[in-house]
Amino acid sequence: MGSADKIVRDPIHGFVKLSPWEQDIVDHRVFQRLRRIRQLAMTEMVYPGACHTRFEHSLGVMQVATLMFDQLRPQLEGSSESGPSFTTDDLDKARVIVRLAALLHDVGHPPFSHAGEEVMPTNPATGKKYKHEDYSTSLIRHVLRDCIDNHPTNTLGVSADEISSFLQNDGSLPFHLLFWRPLITSQMDADRADYLLRDSHHVGVAYGQYDLHRLVATQRVVRDRETDNFMIGVEKGGIQAVEGLILARYMMFVQVYFHHTRRAYDHHLTGVLKYVLDRAYEDRYGEHGTFPPPHETQAGTVQKHLDEYLGWTDARVWQAIDEGAAGPDGARIKERRHDRRVHETSHFPSAHEMDHFYEVVVPQLIPLGGYTDKADNSWYKFEKSANILVATTDRGIDRCPVPLSERSSLVRALQEVTQRRVYVPLERRDEAKQALRM
Amino acid sequence: MHLNAEIPWERYALIADLIKRFHDQGTTLRKTALQKLVFLLQRVFTVDCDYGYTLYTYGPYCADLARDLDIVEGLGGAEVTYDGSCGGYEIRPGSTTDELRGRAADFLDQIAEPLDRLIADYGRSTAKDLELRSTIIYLAKPGRSTQELVRMVNGVKPHFTEAQIDVARRELEQNGYLAGAIAQAHALTAAR
Numbered sequence: 286m287g288s289a290d291k292i293v294r295d296p297i298h299g300f301v302k303l304s305p306w307e308q309d310i311v312d313h314r315v316f317q318r319l320r321r322i323r324q325l326a327m328t329e330m331v332y333p334g335a336c337h338t339r340f341e342h343s344l345g346v347m348q349v350a351t352l353m354f355d356q357l358r359p360q361l362e363g364s365s366e367s368g369p370s371f372t373t374d375d376l377d378k379a380r381v382i383v384r385l386a387a388l389l390h391d392v393g394h395p396p397f398s399h400a401g402e403e404v405m406p407t408n409p410a411t412g413k414k415y416k417h418e419d420y421s422t423s424l425i426r427h428v429l430r431d432c433i434d435n436h437p438t439n440t441l442g443v444s445a446d447e448i449s450s451f452l453q454n455d456g457s458l459p460f461h462l463l464f465w466r467p468l469i470t471s472q473m474d475a476d477r478a479d480y481l482l483r484d485s486h487h488v489g490v491a492y493g494q495y496d497l498h499r500l501v502a503t504q505r506v507v508r509d510r511e512t513d514n515f516m517i518g519v520e521k522g523g524i525q526a527v528e529g530l531i532l533a534r535y536m537m538f539v540q541v542y543f544h545h546t547r548r549a550y551d552h553h554l555t556g557v558l559k560y561v562l563d564r565a566y567e568d569r570y571g572e573h574g575t576f577p578p579p580h581e582t583q584a585g586t587v588q589k590h591l592d593e594y595l596g597w598t599d600a601r602v603w604q605a606i607d608e609g610a611a612g613p614d615g616a617r618i619k620e621r622r623h624d625r626r627v628h629e630t631s632h633f634p635s636a637h638e639m640d641h642f643y644e645v646v647v648p649q650l651i652p653l654g655g656y657t658d659k660a661d662n663s664w665y666k667f668e669k670s671a672n673i674l675v676a677t678t679d680r681g682i683d684r685c686p687v688p689l690s691e692r693s694s695l696v697r698a699l700q701e702v703t704q705r706r707v708y709v710p711l712e713r714r715d716e717a718k719q720a721l722r723m
Numbered sequence: 724m725h726l727n728a729e730i731p732w733e734r735y736a737l738i739a740d741l742i743k744r745f746h747d748q749g750t751t752l753r754k755t756a757l758q759k760l761v762f763l764l765q766r767v768f769t770v771d772c773d774y775g776y777t778l779y780t781y782g783p784y785c786a787d788l789a790r791d792l793d794i795v796e797g798l799g800g801a802e803v804t805y806d807g808s809c810g811g812y813e814i815r816p817g818s819t820t821d822e823l824r825g826r827a828a829d830f831l832d833q834i835a836e837p838l839d840r841l842i843a844d845y846g847r848s849t850a851k852d853l854e855l856r857s858t859i860i861y862l863a864k865p866g867r868s869t870q871e872l873v874r875m876v877n878g879v880k881p882h883f884t885e886a887q888i889d890v891a892r893r894e895l896e897q898n899g900y901l902a903g904a905i906a907q908a909h910a911l912t913a914a915r
Contacts, residue, residue: 370881416783452775456862463780470777510810511755511850511880514781636798636819636826639730657729668786669793672754688812691805701793 287576293344301348306438307388311344312594315392315424321598324483327550328402328541330621332488339391339398342483342574350387350468350475353503354380354557357517360506360682375461378441384467385443386451387475389429391419394604394645395576395594396558397457401557404562408576415579418596422449423579427587428595473500473527473673480665484541492536495529505676505687518674518686525675528695530669535699538660539632549623549708550657554602555597556614561605617711627655627717628704642705649720653713660702669699725804734772734791736827737761737834738897739800739820744842754812755850756805757792758784759857760841768837776861780879782854783861796913798823803868811850844898854898855883863901865909 287305295301310316319340328335353573355691358380361371371379393399394417405415430445448496450457454466468475478497485493487493508515519527525566541547559574570577570590576597577590604612606619617623628646630638660666675692688698709717741760745752762783764770776783784803792814799819806813823833831838845853855876860874869892889890895901 428727456778456879458778458883460780463778466779509752509781512781512854513851514854516781542851633797636822643729659729666790668790672789685810687807687810688805691807700797701790703794703797 291599294366295341295345295348295631296486297345297479298348298412301344303344304438306436306481307347307384309436309596310385310388310432311431313429315428316343316389318595319394319599321677322394322396322398323340323599324398324480325488325541326397326547326554327618328488328544328547329544330550330618330623332490332541333361333489333645334489337483337485337487339394342480343361343388343391343448345479345483346469346519347384347387348653349413349478349497349501351380351502352519353475353478354383355499356466356504357506370465371461379465380463381443382447382451382462383468384514385433388499389425389448390431390469390476390599391417391450392424395578396599397554399595400551401558401576402664403551404558404575405552406570406572408580413593416507420579420591422453423587424591425449425452428591447604456626464515465701471517472668473504473517473530477534478530481537483529484537484638485533486542490537490540492540493533495530495533496526499523500526500530505683506533507676507683510676510685511607512629515682516686517672518676518677518683519689520676521692524675524689524692527689527694531699534665534703535667535694538663538665538702540664542662543660543702543704546623546704548706550618550664552656552658553614553623555620557602557606557618557627558612558616561602564610572705582669587694608710622711624708624715626706626708627697627714628641628721630704631719632660632702632704634703634705641707642721646721647707650709650717653709653717655709655713655717657708658706658708659706667702669696731791732823732826733830734774734788735795735798735800735823736825736831737764737772737902738788738792738795739816740824740838741797741842742801742814742816743820744823744838745814747838747844748842748846750847751848752814753806754789754814755781756848756853757783757814758788759850759853760845761785761788762857763845763860764834764837764841764891767900768841768854768908769907770834770837771902776800778879782858782880795823820874844900848900856895857891859888859895860900860904863904863908865905873898898911 291303291308293301306432310540322339323343324337324339402417404587423444425447431443433448481493482497483570485491500523503520504614505518505520506515538597541704555685562576563574568666575608577593579591581587606615627650630642673689674686676687677685677687742752742756759782761772761774762776765772765774772904773786774788776785792801796803799817800823802815804813858880859876862872873885873888873892877885
C-alpha cells in the first residue's frame with residue numbers, strides 16, 4: 286500500500302487524484318482487467334481512434350462524480366429546516382461511497398463492453414438477461430470485499446455491501462445515500478458526462494463536446510413542487526450547459542453509437558462471442574453460448590464463476606478471431622466483410638412508415654439473410670425525456686423549480702430517435718437492392 | 724403475456740389507454756402518476772410490460788417508460804403540457820390516441836380488469852400519495868416485518884412520518900395490493 290495520494294494524467298480532466306486506498310483498488314486484478322476492455326467495442330473499425338478503454342473512463346467518472354458531489358455538498362450543509370438533514374459524518378461517508386461506486390461501476394463489463402451484453406446468461410430470479418451491473422456488484426461483494434472492508438485507511442467503516450447496494454439500488458439505501466445516486470445514473474450523471482467528452486476526444490469528432498465545468502458549477506439542490514422531493518437540478522445560468530450535454534448525447538448517438546457500420550460490428554461480435562463461449566463451456570451453466578453467471582449454481586461456486594468471467598477480455602476474443610477460431614462472424618471481422626445496411630427508415634418514423642418497413646421491406650430481405658436493427662436496441666440510446674429541474678431563485682434550496690423543457694425550446698423540439706434498419710450479408714447486397722427497387 | 728419484439732405497441736397502447744381513461748373520468752393523467760400506476764400494474768397485478776424500475780428518492784422510476792411516453796407523443800398519441808400551477812406535466816389525448824389503442828386491442832382487453840381496479844383505487848390520487856404507495860410496494864418483500872418496512876420507507880422518504888407511512892401501508896394491506904406485491908416477490912424468489 287502506498288502512503289500518499291497519486292496523480293494520474295487524464296486526457297479529458299487533466300489530472301485524477303487517487304488516495305492510497307483507491308490506488309490499491311485500481312491495482313487489483315479486477316480493475317486492471319478494464320485496461321483490456323475497449324470502451325466502444327469495435328467502433329475503431331469505423332473511427333480508428335476509438336481504442337480507449339473502460340479503465341480510463343472509470344477514473345474519469347470518479348473525477349466527475351467528485352466534482353459534482355463537492356459542488357452540491359455545501360448547499361446541503363448550509364440547509365436549514367427546509368432542507369434534508371445530512372450530518373457531516375453522512376456527507377463524509379457518502380463522498381467515499383460515491384467515489385468508489387463511480388470507480389467500480391463498470392468492473393463487470395464483458396469483453397467489448399455493451400456489445401458483449403447480448404450473450405449474458407439468464408437471471409433465474411427475473412427470467413431476463415443479466416447486465417454488466419450485476420457482475421459489477423457481484424465482483425465487489427465477492428472478489429473486492431477484502432480490499433474494501435479491511436483496508437487500513439477505511440476509517441469510516443465503508444463496506445463492499447454498501448458500495449454494491451449503492452450501484453444496484455436494492456432498496457436498502459437510506460435517503461442520505463439514495464440522494465446521491467443520480468450522480469451515477471440519471472440524465473445528468475457523471476457516467477455520461479465523462480463518456481461523451483472522452484468518446485468524442487478519442488473518436489475524433491467534436492459532437493460530444495459541451496461545457497462540463499459550467500454544468501458542474503451550476504448544479505443545485507432543488508425541491509420538486511409536485512412531490513416535495515429533494516433533487517439535483519441546475520441554476521438558470523446552467524441551462525445552456527445542460528442543453529449542450531443533451532445535444533451532445535443526441536449527436537453522438539446519431540453519428541457514433543448508432544452508426545450503421547458500427548452496429549453491424551456489434552451484430553458480428555455477438556455471433557463471435559456466442560461461438561467462442563459455446564466452445565468454451567457448451568451448456569455447463571445451463572445455456573449455450575453465454576458467460577458464467579454471477580450467482581451460485583451450487584454452493585460455493587460464485588468465486589469460480591467470477592474468476593472464469595474475469596478471464597474474458599477483448600484480447601482473448603481477438604486472439605480467437607485472429608486464429609480463425611471465432612466462427613463465421615469472426616471471419617467477417619478479420620477481413621472487414623461486415624454486413625451491409627440496405628434500407629433504413631427516417632430517424633423518427635411515423636406508425637405508417639413502421640408498418641411499411643415491417644410489412645413490405647423486411648419480408649423481401651429476410652430470405653436474403655437479412656435482419657433488422659433499431660435505435661431502441663442500441664446502448665447509450667438517446668432519451669429526450671429531460672426531467673432535469675431548473676431553479677428559479679438564485680440562492681438556497683429552490684422550492685419552485687421548473688422542468689428544463691419549459692425553459693429550453695431546443696430540448697422541447699428534440700424527438701426520440703426510433704429509426705429502423707435492415708442489414709444483409711455483403712455478398713447479397715446487390716440482390717437486396719434489386720429486390721427493393723422492384 | 725408476449726410483447727411485440729419489433730415495435731412495443733402494447734406499451735404504447737397502455738399509455739394511450741391510461742390517457743383516455745383519465746380523460747373519460749374528467750381528470751388529466753400526469754407524468755408522475757403514469758410512472759407510479761404502471762409500476763403498480765406490473766408489481767401488484769403482474770401485468771408484464773417489461774419495464775425495469777429503479778428506486779430514487781422520488782420513488783420507483785423507469786427511464787424506458789418516460790422514453791415511451793415521448794415516443795407516443797411523437798406519434799401523436801399524447802399532448803404533454805407543463806402545468807405551472809402545481810409544477811408537473813399533464814398528458815391529454817392526441818389525434819392518434821385511439822389508433823394506438825387499437826394497435827394492441829387484444830392486450831388492452833386482457834388487462835382491462837386490473838386497469839379498471841387500479842383506476843378506481845388510485846386514478847384520483849395525488850402524485851405525492853402515489854409516490855408513497857409505490858415506494859411501499861417497491862420495498863415490500865416476503866418475510867419483511869411491518870416495522871421494518873415502515874422504517875425502510877421512512878429511510879428513503881424522511882419527509883413522510885412513520886405514522887403517515889403506516890396509514891398508507893394499512894390501506895395497501897386492506898385493498899390487497901401489499902399481498903399481491905409480496906406474492907409476486909415470493910414467486911420471483913422461488914424461481915431462483
